[in-house]
Amino acid sequence: MSVGWLRACALVMLGLFSVSALAKDKTAIVIGGGLSGLTAAYELQSKGWQVTLLEARSSLGGRSGMATSEWIGNDKTQPVLNKYVSNFKLSTTPAPEFVRTPSYLIDGEYFSAADLATKQPATAEALKRFDKTVDDLARSIDDPLNPAANNTLHALDQINVSSWLDKQNLPATARQLINQQIRTRYDEPSRLSLLYFAQQSRVYRGVSDRDLRASRLVGGSPVLAQALVKQLKTIKTNAPVSAIIQDKDGVTVKVDSVGYQADYVVLAVPLRALNKIQMTPALDAQHLAAIKGTNYGWRDQIMLKFKTPVWESKARMSGETFSNAGLGMLWIEPALKGGANVVINLSGDNARVMQAFGDKQMVDQVLIRLHAFYPQARGSFTGYEIRRYSSDPSTGGAYLAFGPGQISKFWRLWERPIQRVAFAGEHTDTLYPGTLEGALRTGQRAAGQVEDLAAGKSFEPAKVGPAAAAVGAGAVVAKKGNFFSNLFGGSDDEKKPEPVKAPEPVAPVPVPAPAPAVAPAPVEAPKPATPAKAEPAKKAAAKPAAKTEAKKAPAKAPAKKAEPAKKPAAKSAATPATDTKA
Helix, strand or coil: CHHHHHHHHHHHHHHHHHHHHHHHHCEEEEECCCHHHHHHHHHHHHCCCEEEEECCCCCCCCCCCCCCEEEECCCCCCHHHHHHHHHCCCCEEECCHHHCCCEEEECCEEECHHHHHHHCHHHHHHHHHHHHHHHHHHHCCCCCCCCCCCHHHHHHHHCEHHHHHHCCCCCHHHHHHHHHHHHHHCCCHHHCEHHHHHHHHHHCCCCCHHHHCCEEEECCHHHHHHHHHHHCCCEECCCCCCEEEEECCEEEEEECCEEEEECEEEECCCHHHHCCCEEECCCCHHHHHHHHHCCEECEEEEEEEECCCCCCCCCCCCCCEEECCCCCEEEEEECECECEEEEEEEEHHHHHHHCCCCHHHHHHHHHHHHHHHCCCHHHHEEEEEEEECCCCCCCCCCEECCCCCHHHHHCCHHHCCECCEEECCHHHCCCCCCEHHHHHHHHHHHHHHHHHHHCCCCCCCCCCCCCCCHHHHHHHHHCCCCCHHHCCCCCCCCCCCCCCCCCCCCCCCCCCCCCCCCCCCCCCCCCCCCCCCCCCCCCCCCCCCCCCCECCCCCCCCCCCCCCCCCCCCCCCCEECCCCCC
16 A cells, blocks of 8 residues: 555656646747737737746837727728637727728818819829729739749839839829828838838728728727736736847846746847847847848827817718828827817828927927818817827837838748747738737737747748749730839820830849938928927837728738738728737
8 A cells, every 4th residue: 555655646746747847848938018919928828838028118008009999890801800809808889981981181171082073083083093003003913922923023122102103193182192191001102112012002902991990999909908918927017128048948038137038939029129139149140131121110199189079070080081281191089088089190201300399399280280270279179199109219110111122131031930039010910010910910920939839840941032933024024015014104094104114034133222212302391389398208009000090901811812901002091000000
């Protein structure tokens, strides 16, 4: 009996030791408390991992938006977002019809889409023609996961969008509105790769406003961040990471003089923040170049608060409203305690110009412009909030927006782990960067990669560079009257200048240096108001869930056709991550 009892005890102790060893093997550190990091931590913890989340700031949620509610797509366009909304039983309300199409503020007058067609037919027709040209551009991309599939497409990465727009013969007002749409969703057209613009237009080609604005998430994306936070056991804020040291046995993460150890790490911070973390072994030259050389769209977000709505009833402005007067893109949000709020995105060069202003000066400049449309604005104004994504040192902008030549160098570079470190964040999503959907997708992907690493799976290094399908490129160019032969001239049925021919396909050659992009003067750059003491900016929200509203798509994209989740670049967008542009 004594021997049997001892043997049984030994087996029990061995079992307990094995369970303890197994639990110790399943440890992970997630760096970054935005939506992508929170998602990765939640997914790993739900699968039995011991997870510690480290966030440099005092609060969580990253760039999740300031809006009191956000428009979200349906299950078809934003499946991952809707899954979490359902799992956490978050409140939503159906979207009314008037938010389904964009509207315009032009030279002091509000226009719905229908108004524009009857009162400014030349502008409406130019916008329609531009949509057709963008659709042609999108159709040139067979596979949005591989946009540079041949040399002809690859050449688009060397062109900036502004140069392409210059060849479209657009009337002045239409060009101003189109510039505003593009800078709102991405960045200034002069800083944006035409290939990236084409790829994103392909992702959202054929997606309707009805699908993209199916319901309103009450409380906005912060409520989703809060729901994820409630599920996590170990979170440390005010914990800026200074170093990540990998060896054959695990990873050590340094926060000041404190070291945290785990088996694997999920690094879910923007590239500018990653630049401040010393990694051992060091990243290779390509990753280091991507950190410093990848363009981020610039955006500042302002919420103006009013006692009562100051706009006429038909100017609902609850969809996206674009202005040609330097106001940027704006929309109305219901205030939680009465009144009404106007949320305004200042983007591209307009945001860059405004960096010279303090918060109150910036608000004054925007209020002056709004007052020109609605004279009651100043009398009803009660206060404001600001998110300065553009000058935030930890983000360096709002969200990923590849510049000329950057897809050729950095495409899908951050999708694969490096030894024991997996990467997450909107900038690592190929199909839906800058959106809530993209941020959530990358958190799920990184969590799955950590599990794969623990199971012994290896990941091949990312191969970035032009695809050398010269034969395929030749077939494209050979078609008479195809999109590329008219690349700079608009659609075939429009009168156009002599088209600039795309480069003839040749054998693979080194990627040409991107053509320098000269930024055009911003639209009606504001002049400083009477100096006022700047008020501290509030915590940054997560491009735009608005390029507040989250852009977005399916959890997994098929090889050929991607389930769209955000709106075509030239049309209204869905929830961006900076109200997440993660």
